[in-house]
Amino acid sequence: MPKLDSVLACLDLNIGRSVERLSDLLKIPSISTDPAYAGDCRRAAEWLAGDLDAIGFKASVRDTTGHPMVVAHHDGPEGSPHVLFYGHYDVQPVDPLNLWESEPFDPQLKTMPDGSKRIVGRGSADDKGQLMTFVEACRAWKAETGGLPCKVTIFLEGEEESGSPSLLPFLDAHREELSADVALICDTNMWDKDTPAISTGLRGLVGEEVTITAADKDLHSGYFGGAAANPIRILAEIIADLHDENGAVTLPGFYDGVPELPAEQRAIWDGLGFDERAFLGQVNLSVPAGEKGRSVLEQTWSRPTAEVNGITGGYTGKGFKTVIASQATAKISFRLVFDQDPQKIRDAFRAFVTERLPADCSVEFHEHGASPAIQLPFDSPVLQTARAALSAEWPKPAVMIGMGGSIPVVGEFKRLLSMGSLLIGFGLGDDQIHSPDEKYELTSFHKGQRSWARVLAALGENGAKG
Amino acid sequence: MPKLDSVLACLDLNIGRSVERLSDLLKIPSISTDPAYAGDCRRAAEWLAGDLDAIGFKASVRDTTGHPMVVAHHDGPEGSPHVLFYGHYDVQPVDPLNLWESEPFDPQLKTMPDGSKRIVGRGSADDKGQLMTFVEACRAWKAETGGLPCKVTIFLEGEEESGSPSLLPFLDAHREELSADVALICDTNMWDKDTPAISTGLRGLVGEEVTITAADKDLHSGYFGGAAANPIRILAEIIADLHDENGAVTLPGFYDGVPELPAEQRAIWDGLGFDERAFLGQVNLSVPAGEKGRSVLEQTWSRPTAEVNGITGGYTGKGFKTVIASQATAKISFRLVFDQDPQKIRDAFRAFVTERLPADCSVEFHEHGASPAIQLPFDSPVLQTARAALSAEWPKPAVMIGMGGSIPVVGEFKRLLSMGSLLIGFGLGDDQIHSPDEKYELTSFHKGQRSWARVLAALGENGAKG
The missing domain is CATH 3.30.70.360 (Alpha-Beta Plaits)
Incomplete structure (x- = not known):
């Protein structure tokens, strides 16, 4: 049995335990913007460092003037690439509390009428559930093979929902420790429930x-x-x-x-079934107004x-x-x-x-x-590697998409650490992040873990150069 | 001796008396904007009505809710045109008083180093001196010939310096009485001291x-x-x-x-020696910015x-x-x-x-x-008549110029009375109206009287149709 297959089997076997671990983390009300929860933020950091230590990382909680950072390192095989995984353990406030169907910090695994399961609770999607997909992938790799396919640094902050005041000074003070070949960021959505997406940059x-x-x-x-x-x-x-x-x-x-959009990329975007009228219709527009002959996706993602x-x-x-x-x-x-x-x-x-x-x-x-724009070329090797790995996991091939809103950490990684980022997330548009009844699909959580297991394997094999 | 020549000779002979009369009027501090001078405004109106009665006009002081109007009528020969003369007897405040060389309401006839004479005092140019040029011309016509060459209505207001609140209601209530073939307004400047100017309209x-x-x-x-x-x-x-x-x-x-500017008119304006650089230079510009190939005067006056x-x-x-x-x-x-x-x-x-x-x-x-614009065509008969009469009096021919700032009464005359206006004034750019040491050149006053004597004669002869 090839290593990856056994890692994937391990993840399938342990999905129940991984949901329990996520639930433990979700029970900690690590609301970063409210000083009353500063102790809970630290507890969440400590919980994560402890869990990473248990996996075999060398993890530590690092103090800042705000909430602490978690940094964990694990070696890879000789000559393997070095990836930095970024996530955040802090969560949004829960008001208005009366609109929640269950307690925000008492996570529930709910079965929906269609049989699908979801994990409901504050932080389930943003970002504790997402970051744990990567942690669980590492755990399974370690459990099945005794090591990781790449050198991995995990870097988790606790202030993403409150403006990340400590991020820049921390990155600046730890440039060498945190520099890697590529950053993997798990804080975004899939294109739809069958189609994984890689956001490759920001304008x-x-x-x-x-x-x-x-x-x-x-x-x-x-x-x-x-x-x-x-x-x-x-x-x-x-x-x-x-x-x-x-x-x-x-x-x-x-x-x-x-560059002109490669024909293949254009075909992929054209095939996404993006509803231009619905997108523009939400602000009472109906006709794309930009460069003639270019779709809304092309305009907002690549022009x-x-x-x-x-x-x-x-x-x-x-x-x-x-x-x-x-x-x-x-x-x-x-x-x-x-x-x-x-x-x-x-x-x-x-x-x-x-x-x-x-x-x-x-x-x-x-x-x-x-x-400057932060954008990996569509034909960048690391991007193609990650894309192939994701495409192997999901019903539809992974698509490379652009980013509208800015994610400051991507810019700081580029500016301070000269490091490109792949934004790969498994959230869905209806996850209600920042709102009552935030949820994360069990499918997202489970196949997210499997996705990372595959990506790590592929990067270990092919390298992580942009 | 033709009638006009004797009228002109009469004006020359009586210049001393006319200065005395103007001085009497200038001594009345008819500051319209300050309620403390309301009685003085009425005194000025009464002084004028009395003087016009003395000449042979049927004059009256008409109450308004503000300062009174003076309306005076005098018949002309059978079939002669009817002209309405407009002026204002109110004056600007005198602050800052300490900058006056003489008392503002103690008018002085001063001789300048170059031998020229000027009448110094508030209202000397704006507008008492100007309006009296017309009154003196009528006086001389009556004295020498027993009549006037045209039917003349004199209409003087006392609120021009304070927004003319009573003007519109008064015009509206007296449309028939005040309607004439043309309005003559004496409240503007010459082009320069040798060149009389007729402003023929407003944009x-x-x-x-x-x-x-x-x-x-x-x-x-x-x-x-x-x-x-x-x-x-x-x-x-x-x-x-x-x-x-x-x-x-x-x-x-x-x-x-x-219409395109007639070649003759263009030549006249081009010959005025208007200093475009100086005009624009006052606001830190140097190059005319409008329609190419058209001078600043053409642009601001006729385009x-x-x-x-x-x-x-x-x-x-x-x-x-x-x-x-x-x-x-x-x-x-x-x-x-x-x-x-x-x-x-x-x-x-x-x-x-x-x-x-x-x-x-x-x-x-x-x-x-x-x-709409209020503008007599350059070839309008009344304009050509007035122009010829003025050109006979002054060293240089009269020029027809445009108007920058608006003069509301011109618009109201047009709107309410369907009456065009000829703006003919004898002020100069350095008269310091609205400022300390306001003055009116004796030449302006004397040749202004002679100008009106000629204009009245010419209109009586040629008619006053637009």
């Missing part, structure tokens, strides 16, 4: 504020109208120029470092954008004033993908504006942050 | 507020950026579309009713405009938010000239915006007023 961002000044005071449009430059109009013309008739951004060099986030100039109060403003200001941001260079984008934008300034007008720019 | 105005709505809530640009319509960008594109590359307004039909007076959308506070706004709003005004139809301009603008709305976006319009 970057360049924020710019541009103020155009014409006259040195506001003017009366009767006296000066027609003869004096109007900075609102100039700004509007520049904004209008930023996109061409097909919705593409016109900054020279803007698409440098932006850069230029958006005006705010504009102001002249008289904006009630009624009317026939003023020609001295100044107009816009806040403009660029979402970046793949290898776009934030500084080059900023420079290109500033040159674009400056070139379009008519005589007599001046411009001031203010920087509002710059971060 | 009209259409005010529009346009709000574009895309999604029904503000969106996160990470999640929706690229896929969701951005109303700021749509609004910017519409604003940018409003002008072509030559600075002309692109609304279909916008220039209907806008319509489209200006964005205000714009707002999205996040405009400190810092940055990566929001895609639900709405963006702009306030846009059109300055109208000649025969442009405000309603057609409004309709054209709304159609222009609506045609450019992408799918999913809606627009709301709010109206902020509409007034």
